Amino acid sequence: MPIVSPSILSANFANLQADIEMLNESVADWMHVDVMDGVFVPNISFGFPVMKAIQPIAKKPLDVHLMIVNPEKYVERFKMAGADFLTVHYEACKDLKKVVDQIHANGMKAGVSINPETPANVLNDILPFVDLVLIMSVHPGFGGQKFIPETISKIQEVRSMIKARGLRVLIEVDGGIGLQNVEEVTAAGADAVVAGASVFTSENPKETLKKLKVTL
Numbered sequence: 001m002p003i004v005s006p007s008i009l010s011a012n013f014a015n016l017q018a019d020i021e022m023l024n025e026s027v028a029d030w031m032h033v034d035v036m037d038g039v040f041v042p043n044i045s046f047g048f049p050v051m052k053a054i055q056p057i058a059k060k061p062l063d064v065h066l067m068i069v070n071p072e073k074y075v076e077r078f079k080m081a082g083a084d085f086l087t088v089h090y091e092a093c094k095d096l097k098k099v100v101d102q103i104h105a106n107g108m109k110a111g112v113s114i115n116p117e118t119p120a121n122v123l124n125d126i127l128p129f130v131d132l133v134l135i136m137s138v139h140p141g142f143g144g145q146k147f148i149p150e151t152i153s154k155i156q157e158v159r160s161m162i163k164a165r166g167l168r169v170l171i172e173v174d175g176g177i178g179l180q181n182v183e184e185v186t187a188a189g190a191d192a193v194v195a196g197a198s199v200f201t202s203e204n205p206k207e208t209l210k211k212l213k214v215t216l
Ligand code: DX5
Pocket: 007, 009, 010, 032, 034, 065, 138, 139, 140, 141, 142, 143, 144, 145, 174, 175, 176, 177, 194, 195, 196, 197, 198
């Protein structure tokens, strides 16, 4: 069964509390929090004030996905805002190892994410030091996009890299995941799946979350 991390990017921002409470009561394992700066990606989502509002009511770990440049400037503040997992983009870091160490020093799990056009082998050096690899299966910036099918072989590749080196690193996959492909993504080697639009636009989000977990 995959770890399911619904993305609140598709939640109702005019009544976020209701959606957070729905997720609290659901089978969701984590809550995926997408932070966008309008520079690393062509969109702006939300930042610290929204996270601080979520923190006291969320009963699941906050899985924070930073789509921002210079993430090293804000590591401590994301800890203060409630992040449990803090994932930065390979493409956005000048010194990735340093940022990963900084995340650990602040008591969070560290993740590294790669864009669809970034090959898996860029992860070679950092792999032993991270807790999680976040493989983007859409171009980051927007919810509700179509899953890029080439991601499947990248998941398999990262899975074999981790296995060959005997590491304990979780693979999370993000973008365009729903009931139609969760099985394929999990079978390819994903431990965790992010789901935004497929959960929040469904008639019964709690049921959809249940189905996402038990497809295999
Ligand atoms: C995209 C974000 C995703 C997004 C996923 O840039 O990183 O987490 O919210 O949404 P869906 O599941 O709708 O593709």
